[in-house]
Amino acid sequence: MMTIDPALQQIIEGQQHDPFSVLGLHDINGRQEVRAFLPEAESVHIGPGNIPMQRIEGTDLFSADVTGHNLPGHYQLSWIDKDGKPGQHYDPYSFQPILEDFDLYLFAQGKHWHVYNILGSHIKTIDNISGTCFAVWAPNAMRVSVVGDFNQWDGRCHPMRFRNSGVWEIFIPGLDAGTIYKYEVMNRDSKDVHLKTDPYAQQYQIPPDTASIISEKSQFKWTDISWIKYKQDMDWQHQPMTVYEVHLGSWRKTEKDQYLTYRELADDLVSYVKDMGYTHIELLPITEHPYAPSWGYQATGFFAPTSRFGDPDDFRYFVNRCHEADIGIILDWVPAHFPKDAFALARFDGTALYEHEDPRQGEHRDWGTYIFNYDRNEVKNFLLASAVFWLEEFHIDGLRVDAVASMLYLDYSREEHDWIPNEYGGNENLAAISFLREMNHVTQSEIPGSLIIAEESTAWPGVTLPPDADGLGFTMKWNMGWMHDTLQYMQKEPIHRSHHHNSLSFGLLYAFTENFVLPFSHDEVVHGKGSMITKMPGDDWQKFANLRMLYTFMFTYPGKKLLFMGCDFAQRDEWNQKHSLDWHLLQYAPHQGISELVTDLNQLYKSAAALHYHDFEPEGFEWISCDDSSQSVLTFMRKCKEDKIVVILNFTPVPRENYRIGLHDAGVYEEILNSDSSIYGGNNVGNHGYKETEDYPWMDREYSLNLTLPPLAGIVLKLTDQTSPSKQTNVVTG
Numbered sequence: 001m002m003t004i005d006p007a008l009q010q011i012i013e014g015q016q017h018d019p020f021s022v023l024g025l026h027d028i029n030g031r032q033e034v035r036a037f038l039p040e041a042e043s044v045h046i047g048p049g050n051i052p053m054q055r056i057e058g059t060d061l062f063s064a065d066v067t068g069h070n071l072p073g074h075y076q077l078s079w080i081d082k083d084g085k086p087g088q089h090y091d092p093y094s095f096q097p098i099l100e101d102f103d104l105y106l107f108a109q110g111k112h113w114h115v116y117n118i119l120g121s122h123i124k125t126i127d128n129i130s131g132t133c134f135a136v137w138a139p140n141a142m143r144v145s146v147v148g149d150f151n152q153w154d155g156r157c158h159p160m161r162f163r164n165s166g167v168w169e170i171f172i173p174g175l176d177a178g179t180i181y182k183y184e185v186m187n188r189d190s191k192d193v194h195l196k197t198d199p200y201a202q203q204y205q206i207p208p209d210t211a212s213i214i215s216e217k218s219q220f221k222w223t224d225i226s227w228i229k230y231k232q233d234m235d236w237q238h239q240p241m242t243v244y245e246v247h248l249g250s251w252r253k254t255e256k257d258q259y260l261t262y263r264e265l266a267d268d269l270v271s272y273v274k275d276m277g278y279t280h281i282e283l284l285p286i287t288e289h290p291y292a293p294s295w296g297y298q299a300t301g302f303f304a305p306t307s308r309f310g311d312p313d314d315f316r317y318f319v320n321r322c323h324e325a326d327i328g329i330i331l332d333w334v335p336a337h338f339p340k341d342a343f344a345l346a347r348f349d350g351t352a353l354y355e356h357e358d359p360r361q362g363e364h365r366d367w368g369t370y371i372f373n374y375d376r377n378e379v380k381n382f383l384l385a386s387a388v389f390w391l392e393e394f395h396i397d398g399l400r401v402d403a404v405a406s407m408l409y410l411d412y413s414r415e416e417h418d419w420i421p422n423e424y425g426g427n428e429n430l431a432a433i434s435f436l437r438e439m440n441h442v443t444q445s446e447i448p449g450s451l452i453i454a455e456e457s458t459a460w461p462g463v464t465l466p467p468d469a470d471g472l473g474f475t476m477k478w479n480m481g482w483m484h485d486t487l488q489y490m491q492k493e494p495i496h497r498s499h500h501h502n503s504l505s506f507g508l509l510y511a512f513t514e515n516f517v518l519p520f521s522h523d524e525v526v527h528g529k530g531s532m533i534t535k536m537p538g539d540d541w542q543k544f545a546n547l548r549m550l551y552t553f554m555f556t557y558p559g560k561k562l563l564f565m566g567c568d569f570a571q572r573d574e575w576n577q578k579h580s581l582d583w584h585l586l587q588y589a590p591h592q593g594i595s596e597l598v599t600d601l602n603q604l605y606k607s608a609a610a611l612h613y614h615d616f617e618p619e620g621f622e623w624i625s626c627d628d629s630s631q632s633v634l635t636f637m638r639k640c641k642e643d644k645i646v647v648i649l650n651f652t653p654v655p656r657e658n659y660r661i662g663l664h665d666a667g668v669y670e671e672i673l674n675s676d677s678s679i680y681g682g683n684n685v686g687n688h689g690y691k692e693t694e695d696y697p698w699m700d701r702e703y704s705l706n707l708t709l710p711p712l713a714g715i716v717l718k719l720t721d722q723t724s725p726s727k728q729t730n731v732v733t734g
Helices: 006-013 101-109 225-233 263-278 312-324 377-394 404-408 432-445 480-490 494-500 500-511 540-556 582-585 589-607
Strands: 023-030 033-035 040-047 051-053 061-065 076-081 087-092 120-126 129-137 143-148 167-175 180-187 193-196 244-245 280-283 301-305 327-335 398-401 452-455 476-478 516-520 560-564 621-628 633-639 644-648 654-661 668-674 689-691 702-710 713-720
Touching: 006 033, 006 061, 040 061, 061 633, 120 516, 129 180, 143 167, 225 312, 244 263, 244 589, 263 312, 263 589, 301 312, 301 377, 312 327, 327 377, 327 452, 377 398, 377 432, 404 432, 432 452, 452 644, 480 494, 480 516, 480 540, 500 621, 540 560, 540 589, 540 633, 540 644, 540 713, 589 668, 621 654, 633 654, 644 654, 644 702, 689 702, 702 713
Parallel strands: 244 280, 244 560, 280 327, 327 398, 398 452, 452 476, 476 516, 516 560
Antiparallel strands: 023 033, 033 061, 040 051, 040 076, 051 061, 076 087, 120 129, 129 167, 143 180, 180 193, 621 633, 633 644, 644 713, 654 702, 668 689, 668 713
């Protein structure tokens, strides 16, 4: 039996760490020899010259002595397969290293913000030969190969070149857009082999299939130049921001219960959001994810919009249409954890590569997921590049960073002995803190005007302070404390609310310590918590009145606004990602009334500078009365240079006649909104559209208003220069 060179035997066994030293054209003892591994071939020739190759006995390796043939730098292999069919391609092992050393150096330093243009799969032309470059980071692998239908998923056919940085690369001529592929990764120590999707792939198969797809270079023509310029120049802190949070898969479905495509959503969803008056859409994660009930929060494709609704250019079309309608797009982004699916990032090269080895650092017990190792430069670079990718390549206007609290604390949701203190003995995750600061700096400097919003549920100080002021550098933070306190208060029967009055006023003690967003999000209408309307106490009329009052409170309180889909027309059932929203409810007056109110609140919040200009600054807010607990009434003023607006909220079902409030400014106060208006389903109890101050000191103020307060309702008054009643607007009656 013929003895085979050990290096060739390693090719046959799929254990060759350096295939480029074996395959292709090499000088062997002064001879020029070409070697190729072609398991499907019966006979093989080299072109030009039609040089026959000889099968190495008992193997699928072929070789040919080409001394004196003067082969070109890139030669073709032609073959007849075992079924008699011809095949031909340029030899991948005739190509020199592809990636630049400087790119690999930056990646190893964690400083290559655009590494997604280097790693992954990219269609290229090299020396006038078209094909696809593949590159993947797997430093602890014995071998990494590209596999797919094109090579019968045989990992011995296209083993990759190893670079010192731990990156593997290969250029495979002839592979084009639409080709599905994975990486076959053999661990260096155990020799275990796993099929992995490409972490940097920009397109995947439609779940439940999981292969990566060679994505065609985008052909999309953006037409949102004016929006981009506006975003870069915008004084976002002083602009209105009212966000519609959406799960694309269940917002609305077709008559056949199928998903709407990105392009269909660009028509239907954008029109709805525009009509309702929102300024932004926030998408639950559309990064590719295999498990739909995770709502996208267990992502496996950090550089690809999910294929459920179309291809990447279809998603670009959706974003572009939003911008043409002057609607911003915020994407939920999840750098806190990733799922344990064997085909994805988990134990990528057979070791804890993206995650920590120690489960006390590397696993979320509650979620059954892995935690990113923020100490590792290449992992930080992966996440930083993902953030830049969405903001730059898809013109996304902002990222809402999920589960920030779980990143900040080493003992987050852990038992006493199930975590490892930091080097100073504390529970702060120093590496994650450093990553978040760098991420905020990079995104906001590379893509000016980007809004990076933290979902952070603790009292961590300085979340929205800049890093040079010892902050984390986010632009905004969800106000989870306000949300919890307010909903707990609203769920109480009105007769008990007087004992919990400070739940409504307490938030102003910290309202301006961060740049807050007020969120009524998807998390509040799932898992047995009930929908927004079913949280409200009382009979059906009282439930709707309470909800109208709650939204009036929210839209007049300091902070940007966020409302989850369905909440804006009082969906009765909890949100279920399997089903479309219950749009049929809009045929009923109470639900239509909530929708009309949210529309008017959006418009009022945007048009009245006093309600948004100082959302983050104390000079825009003044209590008139925060201590009327016996009657459960709150009164406050929102103000700026342009105007002054007074808000009075009666949290009981008792109408209050002759309710006096003190004011410093005399004049006519127009009732610009009344949540008890019949337009919204109320009873029209109010003040006939306006009230004029009296020279009657009250509450240590020179003037006062004598008002009628509708039950379970809020009224909004605006100081005008008029001395006679203004024409009543269409949003106020009573």
